[in-house]
Amino acid sequence: MVETGRKYVFDFDSTLTRVEALDVLAEMTLQGNPKRNEIVAEIQKITNLGIDGDISFTESLERRIRLLNANKSDLEALVKELRQKISKSIESNKQFFHEFSEDIYVISCGFKEFIDPIVEEYNIPSDRVYANTFKFDADGNIIGFDETNVLAAHNGKIDCLRNLDLEGEVQVIGDGYSDYVMREAGIAHKFFAYTENVHREKATNNADHVAPNLDEFLFVNDLPRNLSYPKNRIKILLLENVHTAAFDNLSEEGFSVELIKTSLSEDELIERIKGVHVLGIRSKTQVTQKVLDAADKLLVVGAFCIGTTQIDLEYSKKKGVVVFNAPYSNTRSVVELAIGQIIMLMRSIFPRSTEIHNGEWNKTAAGSQEVRGKNLGIVGYGNIGKQMSVLAEAMGMKVYYYDVDDQLAIGNAIKCSTLEDLLNVSDVVTLHVDDNKANKNFIGEREINQMKDGAKLINLSRGFVVDIDALASALKSGKLGGAAVDVYPSEPRSNGGFETPLQGLSNVILTPHIGGSTEEAQRDIADFVPNKIMDYINTGNTVDAVNFPNIRLPKQNKAHRFLHIHRNVPGIMAKINEILAQYGLNISGQYLSTDSEVGYVITDLDKEYDKDVIKALKKIENTIKFRVLY
Ligand SMILES: NC(=O)c1ccc[n+]([C@@H]2O[C@H](COP(=O)([O-])OP(=O)(O)OC[C@H]3O[C@@H](n4cnc5c(N)ncnc54)[C@H](O)[C@@H]3O)[C@@H](O)[C@H]2O)c1
Numbered sequence: 162m163v164e165t166g167r168k169y170v171f172d173f174d175s176t177l178t179r180v181e182a183l184d185v186l187a188e189m190t191l192q193g194n195p196k197r198n199e200i201v202a203e204i205q206k207i208t209n210l211g212i213d214g215d216i217s218f219t220e221s222l223e224r225r226i227r228l229l230n231a232n233k234s235d236l237e238a239l240v241k242e243l244r245q246k247i248s249k250s251i252e253s254n255k256q257f258f259h260e261f262s263e264d265i266y267v268i269s270c271g272f273k274e275f276i277d278p279i280v281e282e283y284n285i286p287s288d289r290v291y292a293n294t295f296k297f298d299a300d301g302n303i304i305g306f307d308e309t310n311v312l313a314a315h316n317g318k319i320d321c322l323r324n325l326d327l328e329g330e331v332q333v334i335g336d337g338y339s340d341y342v343m344r345e346a347g348i349a350h351k352f353f354a355y356t357e358n359v360h361r362e363k364a365t366n367n368a369d370h371v372a373p374n375l376d377e378f379l380f381v382n383d384l385p386r387n388l389s390y391p392k393n394r395i396k397i398l399l400l401e402n403v404h405t406a407a408f409d410n411l412s413e414e415g416f417s418v419e420l421i422k423t424s425l426s427e428d429e430l431i432e433r434i435k436g437v438h439v440l441g442i443r444s445k446t447q448v449t450q451k452v453l454d455a456a457d458k459l460l461v462v463g464a465f466c467i468g469t470t471q472i473d474l475e476y477s478k479k480k481g482v483v484v485f486n487a488p489y490s491n492t493r494s495v496v497e498l499a500i501g502q503i504i505m506l507m508r509s510i511f512p513r514s515t516e517i518h519n520g521e522w523n524k525t526a527a528g529s530q531e532v533r534g535k536n537l538g539i540v541g542y543g544n545i546g547k548q549m550s551v552l553a554e555a556m557g558m559k560v561y562y563y564d565v566d567d568q569l570a571i572g573n574a575i576k577c578s579t580l581e582d583l584l585n586v587s588d589v590v591t592l593h594v595d596d597n598k599a600n601k602n603f604i605g606e607r608e609i610n611q612m613k614d615g616a617k618l619i620n621l622s623r624g625f626v627v628d629i630d631a632l633a634s635a636l637k638s639g640k641l642g643g644a645a646v647d648v649y650p651s652e653p654r655s656n657g658g659f660e661t662p663l664q665g666l667s668n669v670i671l672t673p674h675i676g677g678s679t680e681e682a683q684r685d686i687a688d689f690v691p692n693k694i695m696d697y698i699n700t701g702n703t704v705d706a707v708n709f710p711n712i713r714l715p716k717q718n719k720a721h722r723f724l725h726i727h728r729n730v731p732g733i734m735a736k737i738n739e740i741l742a743q744y745g746l747n748i749s750g751q752y753l754s755t756d757s758e759v760g761y762v763i764t765d766l767d768k769e770y771d772k773d774v775i776k777a778l779k780k781i782e783n784t785i786k787f788r789v790l791y
Pocket residue numbers: 467468488491492495540541542543544545546563564565566568593594595596597600603621622623647648674675676677678
């Protein structure tokens with residue numbers, strides 16, 4: 162970073178601090194006043210009218226001071242309060258204010274009495290703070306302001322800056338009308354609309370650049386900063402109506418997030434993925450090779466669900482794109498639905514309910530049985546299968562399970578060594594195998610014929626697992642006594658029309674892939690997946706990534722972190738370390754995790770180093786991705 166000869170002119174209220182100081186003062190002085198809320202609202206209204214230029218600033222100041230009813234003794238408490246209200250990204254970038262102190266000015270229509278003590282801590286001395294001053298009476302009451310000060314007049318900042326006659330490029334950073342007019346009048350060279358605390362259209366519409374925080378301002382100017390890359394520059398695209406809490410979590414972290422209600426087709430996604438750093442999807446969106454090739458900035462795919470076969474995991478890895486999912490958040494929701502379905506199917510509740518809807522009373526015990534003592538066959542004894550086992554036993558069912566992996570029996574469940582054994586014995590078969598494509602048509606005509614006559618089949622796993630035509634025939638012929646189906650070989654991308662051969666069949670419960678769609682599950686996923694995403698973006702952690710070498714990194718402590726993803730071919734590690742040694746870097750930690758395809762090396766090092774090392778590391782043959790974090 163180079164000394165630029167620029168001058169930086171900061172506004173105070175709602176820029177350096179998150180608040181308008183006079184509003185805070187009003188809140189304090191009017192405590193106990195029965196009309197407090199009314200007066201505070203009036204003061205805020207007048208503040209905004211002044212900031213937006215709808216009334217003259219002098220008028221706004223006069224009117225507010227009249228309503229304030231403040232005393233000199235209140236100012237100490239105000240300063241104390243303002244110290245707690247420094248803008249977040251200003252506070253985290255103190256280094257900039259210290260290093261560039263000589264070039265930083267504050268020009269504010271606020272008052273030196275409270276600005277000076279605040280900005281002093283940011284190395285800005287009183288003689289570089291241009292602001293109004295109060296007038297007090299003999300008892301210390303604030304009765305007005307120094308009217309001869311240029312800043313007390315309408316558009317006073319223009320005159321103030323003109324009088325300063327600063328050399329070099331002058332950049333103004335502020336949130337309001339009075340700031341951008343300095344640029345408009347030609348006294349400042351650039352105006353940065355600062356939107357970390359308030360977003361004023363008049364300011365943003367007239368800005369040379371909108372800075373959602375100081376990180377952005379420092380990044381654009383290549384100035385020393387606390388963050389390697391401003392978070393607002395990280396674009397996140399969330400599809401398939403993921404819970405809005407995910408949007409809130411990621412936006413609050415400072416990322417730029419877009420939420421789309423539906424899934425997108427491959428072509429649409431290819432169009433939208435450009436410039437996107439993080440893609441959030443559920444089970445419908447196909448992240449194919451073509452999509453990944455079009456993704457020029459993609460770092461992470463977050464599957465806001467359990468299944469991940471909709472994502473080309475191997476190709477993502479080759480591209481250095483890390484994939485996370487939510488392996489447990491909706492487990493319980495699926496299990497509860499399946500339990501409900503077992504009872505509904507065994508009691509033939511849906512046919513009885515449909516009859517009544519059609520105006521028919523059919524009280525009968527035919528085809529209605531208790532679940533107590535019946536055999537439940539669980540196919541796929543993973544997270545969902547095991548919870549099913551516990552709840553079904555609690556209802557008095559006898560549980561049998563079959564899994565391709567060696568799974569430990571929970572409770573009194575009985576392990577079957579073949580699928581056929583399980584199918585032969587079960588009154589209800591429930592499928593919870595994973596979404597592995599090898600499970601296509603895993604349950605077909607042959608397997609259905611191995612089931613007991615009149616048995617029920619439940620599929621909440623994946624649509625392709627069951628040959629749906631074979632299932633429809635078995636239901637029509639009476640071989641099976643009922644089915645509950647939540648997933649289909651082909652599902653629409655958004656809500657609307659849908660057809661399946663299972664429609665209209667008796668004792669068949671059809672649901673639109675809602676096994677995991679409960680408020681609780683979606684809310685939990687909306688915390689779980691964003692946390693994984695943020696951890697990877699902010700620190701490089703890949704714990705729980707489904708396609709990538711997992712690594713839990715220690716906290717970065719005043720260090721810069723190099724993240725190097727490469728194809729796992731011999732000699733890369735040696736090359737990385739050769740370059741680090743060549744540039745004489747002081748390494749405080751190095752971590753490596755590999756699988757057969759990729760290697761992920763993380764190096765923590767002292768802040769001071771020759772930045773050319775980055776170019777050299779990026780040039781190493783077989784490098785897939787490289788990032789610097791601080
Ligand atoms: N309907 C929904 O809304 C919904 C919600 C959540 C999960 N799911 C689906 O439920 C399924 C299970 O989820 P989970 O979290 O329990 O997964 P999991 O990975 O924990 O368990 C799957 C189990 O199936 C076993 N398995 C795989 N293929 C098998 C086969 N051919 N025969 C026998 N066992 C086999 C695996 O060994 C594993 O133990 C997944 O397909 C998931 O996508 C659907």
